[in-house]
Amino acid sequence: MNALSNVVSQLSSRSSAKTISPDEATTASPTKEEMSEEKQVKERVYLEVSNTSIEFPTKQGPFKALDDVNLKISRGEFITLIGHSGCGKSTVLNIIAGLLQATEGGVILEGREVDEPGPDRAVVFQNHSLFPWLTVYQNVELAVKQVFKGKKNKAEMVEWIEHNLELVHMSHALHKRPSEISGGMKQRVGIARALAMQPKVLLMDEPFGALDALTRAHLQDSLMEIQKETHNTVVMITHDVDEAVLLSDRIVMMTNGPAATIGEILEVELARPRNRVELADDSQYNHYRAEVLKFLYERQRKPDESAA
Amino acid sequence: MTHDQCTLPTRGGCPTSTKELVIMKAKIINFLETTGFSWSVPMVKLASGENPREQLQELFSLLGLPVIAVVVFLVMWSGMAVQVNTSLGQLPGPAQVWQQATTLYDEHVAEGEKEAAFYQRQEVRNAKKLAKNPDATVKIRSYTGKPTYFDQILTSLLTVFTGFLMATIIAIPIGVACGLSDRLYGAVSPLIQVFKPISPLAWLPIVTMVVSAVYVSDDPMFEKAFITSAITVMLCSLWPTLINTAVGVASIDHDLMNVGRVIRLHWTAQVFKVALPAALPMIFTGLRISLGIGWMVLIAAEMLAQNPGLGKFVWDEFQNGSSDSLGRIMVAVLTIGIIGFILDWMMVTLQKLFSHDPTASIR
Numbered sequence: 027m028n029a030l031s032n033v034v035s036q037l038s039s040r041s042s043a044k045t046i047s048p049d050e051a052t053t054a055s056p057t058k059e060e061m062s063e064e065k066q067v068k069e070r071v072y073l074e075v076s077n078t079s080i081e082f083p084t085k086q087g088p089f090k091a092l093d094d095v096n097l098k099i100s101r102g103e104f105i106t107l108i109g110h111s112g113c114g115k116s117t118v119l120n121i122i123a124g125l126l127q128a129t130e131g132g133v134i135l136e137g138r139e140v141d142e143p144g145p146d147r148a149v150v151f152q153n154h155s156l157f158p159w160l161t162v163y164q165n166v167e168l169a170v171k172q173v174f175k176g177k178k179n180k181a182e183m184v185e186w187i188e189h190n191l192e193l194v195h196m197s198h199a200l201h202k203r204p205s206e207i208s209g210g211m212k213q214r215v216g217i218a219r220a221l222a223m224q225p226k227v228l229l230m231d232e233p234f235g236a237l238d239a240l241t242r243a244h245l246q247d248s249l250m251e252i253q254k255e256t257h258n259t260v261v262m263i264t265h266d267v268d269e270a271v272l273l274s275d276r277i278v279m280m281t282n283g284p285a286a287t288i289g290e291i292l293e294v295e296l297a298r299p300r301n302r303v304e305l306a307d308d309s310q311y312n313h314y315r316a317e318v319l320k321f322l323y324e325r326q327r328k329p330d331e332s333a334a
Numbered sequence: 335m336t337h338d339q340c341t342l343p344t345r346g347g348c349p350t351s352t353k354e355l356v357i358m359k360a361k362i363i364n365f366l367e368t369t370g371f372s373w374s375v376p377m378v379k380l381a382s383g384e385n386p387r388e389q390l391q392e393l394f395s396l397l398g399l400p401v402i403a404v405v406v407f408l409v410m411w412s413g414m415a416v417q418v419n420t421s422l423g424q425l426p427g428p429a430q431v432w433q434q435a436t437t438l439y440d441e442h443v444a445e446g447e448k449e450a451a452f453y454q455r456q457e458v459r460n461a462k463k464l465a466k467n468p469d470a471t472v473k474i475r476s477y478t479g480k481p482t483y484f485d486q487i488l489t490s491l492l493t494v495f496t497g498f499l500m501a502t503i504i505a506i507p508i509g510v511a512c513g514l515s516d517r518l519y520g521a522v523s524p525l526i527q528v529f530k531p532i533s534p535l536a537w538l539p540i541v542t543m544v545v546s547a548v549y550v551s552d553d554p555m556f557e558k559a560f561i562t563s564a565i566t567v568m569l570c571s572l573w574p575t576l577i578n579t580a581v582g583v584a585s586i587d588h589d590l591m592n593v594g595r596v597i598r599l600h601w602t603a604q605v606f607k608v609a610l611p612a613a614l615p616m617i618f619t620g621l622r623i624s625l626g627i628g629w630m631v632l633i634a635a636e637m638l639a640q641n642p643g644l645g646k647f648v649w650d651e652f653q654n655g656s657s658d659s660l661g662r663i664m665v666a667v668l669t670i671g672i673i674g675f676i677l678d679w680m681m682v683t684l685q686k687l688f689s690h691d692p693t694a695s696i697r
Contacts, residue, residue: 125592143595155589158690159611168607172597205691223597 072101072259073122073227078131080117091117093285095131097278099227102257106270108318109280109289110326115263116231118280122261123149123229135226145173148220150230154212156204156219163200166190166219173223190222191215193252210241214248221256230262234269243302246272254299267322271314272300279321289326292317355382368686370679373397426661431668434661442482449477481642487669490643493560494632494677497567498625504568505575505624506617510609512576513583530573534566534631538638541565559641566635571628575620582616583609614688622681629674644670 075097081088092114099105107115120126122133124143133140140147156165166187174183191197194214204212213233220228234242246269253260264270270277274294281289294314296305305311359382363375373396376389412427419425426434460472481489512519545562586609594608610617636645648666651659 123592123596125595143592143598145597147596149592149596151589151592153587153589155587155593157590157593157608157611159614169593169597172599172603219593 070100071098073099074134078128081129090285093287104260104275106274107263107278108270113280113283114286123147145223146226148223148225150216150220150233152232154216161201162215166222169219170222190218194218228258228260232263267318423657430661431664435665438483442484445482452477486647493563494628497564498628500568501572505572509576509579512580534570534634537566537569559639562639563635563641567628570631571624574623578620579617582613586612618685
């Protein structure tokens, strides 16, 4: 009934728009443009963190970790959060994931508030967090079976699991346990598991932080390759400046805590596909890099470091 | 699933026989190491002709040294035993103990023959009776000879496993619940701390009275002494499993639980698919300690409850006070030790099988 009346009202508004006389139209047009612009912005904002603050109770009274964080993310955008350790990057990510509840404000995904964890906001954890008693395949299977219960049949699930493991180049080790594969491979499986949930937003909490530099570079390339195919909306935490510039569309730089918030946002307008070797000499790339470094080491120098 | 790159191509492509042998050898060694027979690994390597000198050295340190230690112990034992004179005669040395062990075995065989003869006589008698009068009621009596040493070992094992099983069934669910909820653990913790250090000897009178009051039946399936002993074992072996399960569940990597929350696992699935498997290594550590305690407790419980197991055997021999008694008690002591060792070995093997980290050394 509602849907029907909606259609009817849309039709009537459309027909009324058609019957508007030319001079009426000229007066109406600015408001109409405004409307559509606003609508466009609304559509562009896919995920919104709005006026979010969080306090943790401690023995010395409440501790305000985040203060008034505002962030609008469009669909398909790759965002990195960067900041010194302890600045609340992970807290922002956990609030988006629904693993932590904001004290004030909240998270809106596709126009709907989210306040509990769910597979539409899949998380890649820093320490892979694979179940050690399950094989690579079973780890992804557990998530797929849970998320697509009743939506995919058995054969489709198998295909989907294998497809996602293929995407991260892990097809050769389907039946190995996490203890039998390297750290980089574990993280690949962690990414495959998150991708297999077909999330609206992929949340990554320092996914490559525990890896050596070469493995990290390798995985970054893989991630860019996957992004080219899937166009996921990604929010990723990192403390690696190069990683942030290489991967992101926008870099969100956070101030130091307590009561941390977003300090600056840097748009990275480098053409894709990006190549780390070519970019090494690129002046624009180095400019972005310098911007982030300046923010981190001049404007937001760690208080304890400056004291030391 | 492909087992190895070597099985994929055609047989002519790779020297299957030697490669398969190598794989088989690795499998055997792996099996021996998980089952605790690592001392025999050098023998396998020696048999496959791998660097004999090094393997012999390895064999010496793994097998030779323990054997030497045992021999030294036996020599010291027999030397010192002669010097102790008790009211039951000289303290028996290894030779006398060995003699008593063979006697016990002979008694077991003799008793077995007597039992077989009894049943045969009964059968013959009944057959005769039926031949005379087909309507006659035939009584079949079971043999009531005294249990032999080996029967007593079996009774002890049955009792300890019954108690251990009951303890496990109670301890794991409570442990999981305590691990998941800090509040519950806080509430139950004082009770655990108070009940944990209680000696089986203190429990026994209470358990005996409760069992006699509650377990009333004309045709009891189990003897009261058996139930009393098993429950005492349970009461004492409950705690290590409970505490280890609680700690194991409570210390699960937080992110593993978060994965469960992200994919919205139902809480039962969260328990059975995440919490329990993650805590399994810790649970097995607890079970191993529990079984060890249970076995220790059992002997004391059997002595007092008169459950016809090893504990009763020791007590009866002590009361008997013949010149052989001390030797027989020593046989029992060694048996208790060896069985305890075997039980522990079983649990270690299980613990290794369920460990998530194959590199962890479990002792």
